[in-house]
Amino acid sequence: MxxxxxxxxxxxxxxxxxxxxxxxxxxxxxxxxxxxxxxxxxxxxxxxxxxxxxxxxxxxxxxxxxxxxxxxxxxxxxxxxxxxxxxxxxxxxxxxxxxxxxxxxxxxxxxxxxxxxxxxxxxxxxxxxxxxxxxxxxxxxxxxxxxxxxxxxxxxxxxxxxxxxxxxxxxxxxxxxxxxVFEPFQIPTGSMEKTLLVGDFLVVNKMAYGSKVPVTPLSFPLVHNTIPWVNIKSYTTFEKLEYTRLPGWANIENYDVVVFNYPSGDTAVYDPRMPHGLMGHDYHGIVNNEARRLFEESIDKNKIPNSGALLQKRSQELSSQYQGAALDSVMQLEAQKLDRNVQKIVNGIYSEFIDNINVWRDKARYEIAVNKRTFSGGEGRIIDHYGVVYRPVDKRENYIKRCIGIPGDSLRIEDAQVYVNGEKAPIFEYQNLQYQVSNISLPSARVMKSKYGLEPNRDYYNNGSIMNLTASELSALQQSYPEAQFTLMNQKRKAVADQSSAEKVNNLNYYPKSFNHNNNVSNFESFWVPKKGETIELNPHNVAWYERVITAYELHTFEEKDGKYYIDGMEATNYTFELNYYWMMGDNRYNSADSRVWGFVPEDHIVGRASMVWYSSDPNGGVRWERLFTGIE
Known part of the structure; x- marks a missing residue:
């Protein structure tokens, strides 16, 4: 009402x-x-x-x-x-x-x-x-x-x-x-490390960009969307307001640290074991992953040749004709031929998945909503949960990221470097990048912590072969270990036309979650951030980027039929945006679920600006005294 x-x-x-x-x-x-x-x-x-x-x-x-x-x-x-x-x-x-x-x-x-x-x-x-x-x-x-x-x-x-x-x-x-006015906020994950740390308690200034009038004002006081311990909704939609924002004293600028309602949280998998469950995470990504899991479980594995067994059998057949190096050379050609045949079969299988993606998504939604089961990658097993729940804008999970793109900006990412309107975005003081490290022998964990501020399983993995480092940490290690090799982890993009069907399925992991757009954690194609009042011509390439904006955030129907587009049942060749949008990314660039995964953040999801760390509790014990009452940049 x-x-x-x-x-x-x-x-x-x-x-x-x-x-x-x-x-x-x-x-x-x-x-x-x-x-x-x-x-x-x-x-x-x-x-x-x-x-x-x-x-x-x-x-x-x-x-x-x-x-x-x-x-x-x-x-x-x-x-x-x-x-x-x-x-x-x-x-x-x-x-x-x-x-x-x-x-x-x-x-x-x-x-x-x-x-x-x-x-x-x-x-x-x-x-x-x-x-x-x-x-x-x-x-x-x-x-x-x-x-x-x-x-x-x-x-x-x-x-x-x-x-x-x-x-x-x-x-x-x-x-x-x-x-x-302001709201306390706790950092639950490491997506903003090391600008913000797990255990930091922040003050979020809601007046900076203008206080947002709640969409669902009838709510249990001082909790967000669920009443603790009893795990029931803390709000009612009996009274509803339209999006309204009071005047603020500033606009969001590039590189502000912003708190916002999770844009892909309109529908959430409801698991009260959060933060270890699935509630508030990318529902649309969960649907894609579940669709792929169900499809792969349906595949008759006998249709895919056993490469090892076939190669062994072929080697036995050829051993009477070839010996030694000649046999090895022939078997290399046989292996390549077999690999091409296997790849052809696999591509045919995944082509079927691509052609019937909506069928498999419907099966996935049924599994999640009705059977209340889905696979959790973090836990490596099937989880029984409470189904799905719709969340109004102001009751979606609170996220915190750095605003990289504001309305009207053009962005791209090349080799983990973000470009905003053609200019390199700054590498922030505490921004983490990921490196493949070789030719290094690490000291004890105690020395790594005291001398470099690095912790196992958080800053380095696999005996130090993979490290998440800020620029200053990288410099310190390079000085201490001049023989070591630090190579930026960089997943190159491949032209969609050169991708196999199996590779195209992996395109669903990153926005715009389209088989025909190949983006990844370190490389993103050039795109434009929607701006209120601006009009775009609709085409197959940008429809994938903006269809969710049109339907989920601006609440229009959208249909593509016979190469034409229909908005609210009327044929359309262009579209004018009704809201401003933002592109948010975590400072822990290789360990952050952000706009690269779920896309643009609408202006009506903006909560406020992160202003100050007022308290910080180390998950390993103790208080980080040096972080108390520090500003956020």
Whole structure:
């Protein structure tokens, strides 16, 4: 339901509650109940609360809570304190409001005397209800625990009332700050190393680019999309807003470190064992991988020749004709011939997969959504999970990357070097690149850590034959080991026309996830970042890049039929973009799932700018004191 209906209801509600009859009882004029906004300020004063609380009614996500607070405070001022009264005040106050308006014996004179046991007793159950709804169970545990630490004073509020009020308004204030000002964020993975480390706790400045009004404002406070421990959604889509962003003081610039909602997280595999499960990861990539797995399991392996057995048999047949070096030379030719035949058979098999990709994707979606099973590459096994879940924009997982391309930029990647509008992008101080290392004998792990800051299984693997290094770390190692060879890991691109069918299937691993676009971790073809208001001519090459933009982010239908394109059922030869987009990449370039995997980030997914590391916990133990309260560049 659109939030507009809620605000219209708030405008109409004072008339439904007949405040023009109730206000005169408190010494106010009837006309004061008829002025939108002002009437809530007067009602707040009558209830004994600050008038400025009326302004909180304007804040999505808080407005309904404040409406309930106004109602409960208002009816209690008129003597309605019981559990049933409180429930009505929170959820359906119309009957009590009508009674207050029409019964002249009901006056706004009630103020709780905290020294009178009868006053305390009549509101006890209602106060318990408010505390429970504010913070279920935990609120009561906190209140009772603290009640033993403080001495009860005569005339003081009960601990339930005191902590109910305190927790309620602490959550209201914290929710407003978290939604519109800044939010804490923890680095869960190493995709930004070594600019940001696993265990870093950040402050995300939401006002820098303009605070984003939540799309789903009705949400459990201070959690993102799932309530911990119980693993249920923390939000409801009963109220929904259109994308709206408040004015900010800056635009996103190239190379800013940005937090955003994961763009490929509109549909997620729901596995509550996160972060070790699949929830929030690239659903569309999971579908492709699952489709390939199901296809490969269906292949009759007997149709693929056993190269080793065939070569051995052929060697025995030729051994009577050739001996020694002559036999070896002949067998090399036989092996090449057999390899070509095997490759031809394999290509034919994978050509069938390419021709029927949508069939296999449908099977994969069924396996994931209905059978609730899929293969997890990270765990190397089939996982049983809870199926799939749709996430609104503001409830998709939070990711953090560096913004490499802004709207209108042209980008390409050659040999791990990014080019932005033809110019080399800078290599950042703590940016990791991956190297194949040879002719080196490493010292102990303790020496590697203390002297070079490098850790096994994080910065180097396979006895040091593969290393992830910053420029300064590379320089230090080259000075210490002048004989060592450091070769940048570089996966060259092959023209699609020269790719086999099996190689084309691997093209699905990188954006735009098309058989006819060969991109990889270190090399990407030239492309353009969409800009709001700009128009492109549609063609087979760029449709693969922008079809998801058109359908998933700008919510149009798109169909290709007989070489023509149809948008929303109308033939189209061009398309004008409705939003700005960004290209995000991790600083740990060879170990980052980023735009190279899932594509562009729409402007309505932008959360804020990462501003400061306020705390850093080393996963191996201890605190990284040197990182506390450091800025992010």
């Amino acid at each position: 659109s939030a507009l209906y809620f605000y219209l209801f708030f405008l109409v509600y004072p008339y439904l509650a007949m405040w023009w009859k109730s206000f005169p009882k408190a010494g106010h004029k009837s006309w004061e109940a008829l002025i939108p906004g002002y009437n809530y300020a007067i009602a707040s004063k009558i209830a004994g609360q600050p008038a400025w609380w009326a302004f909180l009614m304007l804040i999505p996500g808080i407005h309904i809570v404040m409406w309930m607070v106004f109602n409960v405070s208002f009816i209690r001022k008129h003597g309605f304190f019981s559990l049933a009264d409180t429930l009505q005040g929170i959820f359906f106050p119309f009957l009590i409001m009508a009674k207050i308006a029409n019964d002249e014996t009901i006056q706004p004179v009630y103020t709780t005397d905290w020294e009178k046991e009868t006053d305390i007793e009549r509101r006890k159950n209602g106060d318990h209800l408010v505390l429970f709804l504010t913070l279920p169970i935990i609120g009561h545990l906190v209140a009772y625990a603290l009640s033993f630490l403080q001495k009860k004073k005569k005339g003081r509020k009960t601990v339930i009332k005191e902590w109910g009020d305190s927790i309620l308004f602490a959550l209201v204030a914290a929710s407003a700050i978290r939604t519109y």
